[in-house]
Amino acid sequence: MEYEAGPPTRWHLTLRDGAVLELWADGYGIEDGAYEFSVLVRATEEEQGGAEVVARTPADPGRVMVAVARLATASVQDVHTASAPARDGACVCRPFSWEQ
Ligand SMILES: [Zn+2]
Numbered sequence: 017m018e019y020e021a022g023p024p025t026r027w028h029l030t031l032r033d034g035a036v037l038e039l040w041a042d043g044y045g046i047e048d049g050a051y052e053f054s055v056l057v058r059a060t061e062e063e064q065g066g067a068e069v070v071a072r073t074p075a076d077p078g079r080v081m082v083a084v085a086r087l088a089t090a091s092v093q094d095v096h097t098a099s100a101p102a103r104d105g106a107c108v109c110r111p112f113s114w115e116q
Pocket residue numbers: 028096097098099107108109110111
């Protein structure tokens with residue numbers, strides 16, 4: 017299985033309890049009351065069988081969107097793309113700064 021759209025984007029989800037989830041995906045949609053994050057990949061039929069395929073490319077059976085995370089929208093306060101990591105690896109929201 018290989019990324020079709022290059023390295024995925026880094027996302028931060030601030031949860032209602034204040035915890036921050038960091039994940040890497042091409043994008044997300046809202047399905048049935050949940051954020052559904054996914055990546056566009058090239059995968060064999062066998063690889064697709066072991067993954068959660070959420071969208072397909074009609075003209076190219078090997079090119080599919082695979083889910084990487086689902087979270088109920090009610091549990092999420094904020095979603096943003098994380099800035100390119102600073103030298104300390106933290107986003108502007110700094111949830112994982114080494115300096116703290
Ligand atoms: Zn952030």
